[in-house]
Amino acid sequence: MSITGDLIRGHTDTIILAQLIKEDSYGYQINKAILDKTEGRYELKEATLYTAFRRLESAGLISSYWGDENTGARRRYYRITPAGRNAFTQMKNEWEEAKLTIEKLVEVQE
Amino acid sequence: MSITGDLIRGHTDTIILAQLIKEDSYGYQINKAILDKTEGRYELKEATLYTAFRRLESAGLISSYWGDENTGARRRYYRITPAGRNAFTQMKNEWEEAKLTIEKLVEVQE
DNA sequence: ACGATATACCTCGCCTGTCAAGGTATCTCA
DNA sequence: TGAGATACCTTGACAGGCGAGGTATATCGT
Numbered sequence: 001m002s003i004t005g006d007l008i009r010g011h012t013d014t015i016i017l018a019q020l021i022k023e024d025s026y027g028y029q030i031n032k033a034i035l036d037k038t039e040g041r042y043e044l045k046e047a048t049l050y051t052a053f054r055r056l057e058s059a060g061l062i063s064s065y066w067g068d069e070n071t072g073a074r075r076r077y078y079r080i081t082p083a084g085r086n087a088f089t090q091m092k093n094e095w096e097e098a099k100l101t102i103e104k105l106v107e108v109q110e
Numbered sequence: 111m112s113i114t115g116d117l118i119r120g121h122t123d124t125i126i127l128a129q130l131i132k133e134d135s136y137g138y139q140i141n142k143a144i145l146d147k148t149e150g151r152y153e154l155k156e157a158t159l160y161t162a163f164r165r166l167e168s169a170g171l172i173s174s175y176w177g178d179e180n181t182g183a184r185r186r187y188y189r190i191t192p193a194g195r196n197a198f199t200q201m202k203n204e205w206e207e208a209k210l211t212i213e214k215l216v217e218v219q220e
Numbered sequence: 221a222c223g224a225t226a227t228a229c230c231t232c233g234c235c236t237g238t239c240a241a242g243g244t245a246t247c248t249c250a
Numbered sequence: 251t252g253a254g255a256t257a258c259c260t261t262g263a264c265a266g267g268c269g270a271g272g273t274a275t276a277t278c279g280t
Contacts, residue, residue: 009120009266010237011212015212021218029257038214046239046258047261048238048239051239072246073255073258074245074258095216099209104147105121105124106125107128116267119266120266122266122267136229157231157232160230162266165266181275183227184274184275
């Protein structure tokens, strides 16, 4: 497990957008990529993942389309929008700031 | 504002415990210390702060007692328990791990 | 004398994101 | 044929953050 829900909370959207910057992808693949990148230490729960997709699409940060595989299970692909790229940059900045702040606050002063 | 609720979520308890490691303190002072340490960029909302105190006390990580000031408003002081110190160490480790994980995941791969 | 501001505490109820649990359908391989 | 992987989805419970509201005391300027 390692990372609990509340520690990751608020990063889910950023993490998903990050996976879509380079190329379009679909739910299952995105989660596999996350699992790989973290060497098995973290994966999004499916319910969380799909909730996030809905949220991001409503917000106009991603758009979706069905893949045209003619074999295997159908896939819904997601594409990051220009607004999504802006939002991602913003979120990364916020994370950098938050990281420094948290770092400062969990440090025990001598 | 800078840090939104969901980014800080899950760190509230750790932050409060960190302020109590060195010495006992009370709500208002803890929040002021946080404000100082972050140069005004962050403070816990009062409702969040007091909710956290209740939670931490229920969990046995802090204990509380009324100060004996004979002037000014009454103060409820909080003291970290041995279990609280252990929990704090654990929480800091989890944060270190989470930080590395998030860092890896919000990075855009070339 | 009086209002504003700071100190200091507290609770209620809403909102939002996570996730356990359940479901569907297709393909591969033993 | 049946287990396991791929791939999607929804519902409802739960928990933490926080806006809004409340109480009481002390200080300081006018």
